[in-house]
Amino acid sequence: MLIVKKFGGSSVRDAERIKNVADRVIRDYNEGHDIVVVLSAMGDTTDNYIKLAHELNERPSKREMDMLMTTGEQISVALLAMAIQAKRVPAVSLNAFQVGMETTSDFMHARLKRIQTQRLKNELENRKVVIVTGFQGVNRNDDFTTLGRGGSDTTAVALASVLHADLCEIYTDVDGIYTADPRVVPNAKKLDEITYDEMLELASLGAKVLHNRSVEMAKKYGVPLVVRSSLVDAEGTVVKEDVPVEKMLIKGVTCDKNVAKLAVIGLKNEPGVAFKLFNILARYDVNVDIILQSIGRNETKDISFTVAKEYLDDAIDALNDVNAGISFEKIHYDVDVAKVSIVGAGMMTHAGVAAKMFEALYNANVNINMISTSEIKITVLVHADDANRTVKAIHDMFE
Amino acid sequence: MLIVKKFGGSSVRDAERIKNVADRVIRDYNEGHDIVVVLSAMGDTTDNYIKLAHELNERPSKREMDMLMTTGEQISVALLAMAIQAKRVPAVSLNAFQVGMETTSDFMHARLKRIQTQRLKNELENRKVVIVTGFQGVNRNDDFTTLGRGGSDTTAVALASVLHADLCEIYTDVDGIYTADPRVVPNAKKLDEITYDEMLELASLGAKVLHNRSVEMAKKYGVPLVVRSSLVDAEGTVVKEDVPVEKMLIKGVTCDKNVAKLAVIGLKNEPGVAFKLFNILARYDVNVDIILQSIGRNETKDISFTVAKEYLDDAIDALNDVNAGISFEKIHYDVDVAKVSIVGAGMMTHAGVAAKMFEALYNANVNINMISTSEIKITVLVHADDANRTVKAIHDMFE
Helix, strand or coil: CEEEEEECHHHHCCHHHHHHHHHHHHHHHHCCCEEEEEECCCCCCCHHHHHHHHHHCCCCCHHHHHHHHHHHHHHHHHHHHHHHHHCCCCEEEECHHHHCEEECCCCCCCCEEEECCHHHHHHHHCCCEEEEECCEEECCCCCEEECCCCHHHHHHHHHHHHCCCCEEEEEECCCCCECCCCCCCCCCCECCEEEHHHHHHHHHCCCCCCCHHHHHHHHHHCCCEEEEECCCCCCCEEEECCCCCCCCCCCEEEEECCCEEEEEEEEECCCCHHHHHHHHHHHCCCCEEEEEEEECCCCEEEEEEEECHHHHHHHHHHHHCHHHCCCCCEEEEECCEEEEEEECCCHHHCCCHHHHHHHHHHHCCCCCCEEEEECCEEEEEEEHHHHHHHHHHHHHHHC | CEEEEEECHHHHCCHHHHHHHHHHHHHHHHCCCEEEEEECCCCCCCHHHHHHHHHHCCCCCHHHHHHHHHHHHHHHHHHHHHHHHHCCCCEEEECHHHHCEEECCCCCCCCEEEECCHHHHHHHHCCCEEEEECCEEECCCCCEEECCCCHHHHHHHHHHHHCCCCEEEEEECCCCCECCCCCCCCCCCECCEEEHHHHHHHHHCCCCCCCHHHHHHHHHHCCCEEEEECCCCCCCEEEECCCCCCCCCCCEEEEECCCEEEEEEEEECCCCHHHHHHHHHHHCCCCEEEEEEEECCCCEEEEEEEECHHHHHHHHHHHHCHHHCCCCCEEEEECCEEEEEEECCCHHHCCCHHHHHHHHHHHCCCCCCEEEEECCEEEEEEEHHHHHHHHHHHHHHHC
16 A cells, blocks of 8 residues: 655654654554655744744745745655664655655745656655655746645645555644534544545634645545544544535534734725726735625725735735725724634535524624635634634534 | 855854855945855754754664755755845855756765756846855755765865856855964964965865865866955965965964874785775775885784774774775774874975974974875874974974
8 A cells, every 4th residue: 555644843843753753654664555754844943044034134035935944844854764764664755856846936835736756656666665845846947935834735645646645644733633623622523534525614714634725636636635643543534525424414613813804995886896806816816715795885885805814914915006906995904803614514405504503603692793604614703802712602502 | 257155154153144144245246246155054053953863863874864964055045045135136045956066976975076057157147146055966866965074165166167257265264274273373374375285285184274175176177266254354365276486385284183093903914905905995985094004023014094083983894894805913093193294385395394393393292103295295193182282393393
């Protein structure tokens, strides 16, 4: 069996943890499996350098930031190779350039374009454990790029796809996907199985376990995923195409505090306004999440939307870009907000799920700011201070 | 003018130093020069990782050590690029793979084979300051290699050579080449000029300022070198082919404590013994320095030689290799030794230089262990404890 195993930064943060990872890898290797390991940078390896970067340049270029950041995974893969070799198991570490991990040129949030498999296959044929740097790629000019948030998951799933791996294991510091964040909701339950779509909604809604890009890719290429703990030896949660209908309709409650709400007040009430607005945001690389439009006073309209906090400045710049040709009265923004969502396949076809959720919020005296729904999720935007209380109230209601 | 500037690890050890380097580079850039900067890893960047490597594996593979080590220069070049860009001067950092710095596959002591100049030239034509990782290369399998001691100097000289640079400046924490180590001999004098050959002898004899590989290469390709201080703005020492005859015959006194002496006692006194011995040492990649042969008792002979301390274990392994077919009684070794040398062009044609040196040692009551001479140097091996006293005595004698 060919298994791709991905370990995050906390799984390799010191010598002890690296040895644990080595042991786990060797166990599967010794059972005859071919193993590709994908690693993130060690815990806080790059933190000092990022700090230094900002001492040297308030706005360091993204190209040079990626040049700096990509050293992090190179360090961790080399160290794991040494730890595995210490147990007399052959291993080799490869960075993005050595693998041939081609990406777009969007520094700090590049997208994978192509992965060369020759070297990987050669090393696997020589029965080596192949350890690959996650998160990073190389553009067509040979510049290093990084894949942005959740990038190592994406690397793992992409490798599993191009190598036709039998399994892609994502090791994290939790032991699977839960119905809610166990730190917020102590009686949250671990799921044995979940569909790609449900996982996708959970991921895009702030469940930190898997990033949506990696789940999208896993769904697209049918890569069998398992999310499991790097600390304890437990079964984890399988993410796959079809899951037998379960008794529980709601798969989980998630909360995302990394969100900012923007309201553009007093837009002209004419065709093309929304197009212009979201077009300029796209050109500024701002990913928009929930969108809400309402009729304002005096024949104007207001458009509200949410973005991840790091896009707030760019969003405001975009809206004020004179080339966009958008006229409005003013912009409001609020960063003290949180998105709380419930996710479950077929949820919307069951009457009363939304009503039940809103009832929970009413009982908990939580004010709802925005509402957004899809086939398999319902999201509300609430004040950040209400977030944990909201998650608990909903979880209890559906428990 | 195209100038290659090399800065060592201490010149980039923190934000302040990196900014200093940036200022120096920008000054020359603004005068219209094209600038290529070669950097070592920051002060002690990689020390922690090397420590960690040895926690994970007592004998980490050289391939993986190089994978680990090469991250150090990548960090420093990225940071310098940011510091230069902060002053609105265009800059780009490149690692060995991006430049196309091809080496042999001898991990940890690879040799440069070929340097691609296309990308370097493109970036220079775009008037960018090009910042290149020193010390590292890539072999034909795309594995990272390192050039061993003094590797960044070698990178700088090699780049100056292939780019036909007008000048190669080696910045160090001293302000030039001295007649002796100023920490040992307070009245040592700075030289304005020195020939490649003299520099070569000084370098190979432990003057830490320039490594002999880089001087050899500079001599071979006629690269004009300057050694100057990264801390103060002073003239430095020019290293070139011909230097006008100076009054002072002796260019310098050097001392190298990184040396071990081995004596192979009781070798058969027959042809081919020396060949076998040095052949097996070469096959173990052991560089031998001073060699001394003497007739032993009972028709046997003894061969003594010195190696850099890090080669001692390998040398002993080599001598004990049964495949070498060398029979001897025993091996003695001594690491408490130091090589002290005087260097100066035409020295050996002047009668009395050697005699004067030995007189100095006799007066200082220093016991000489081995003696070796060449056209432009005289070396003695003394006890390590006598080293500084020896240097001072000789320097005073020739002063």
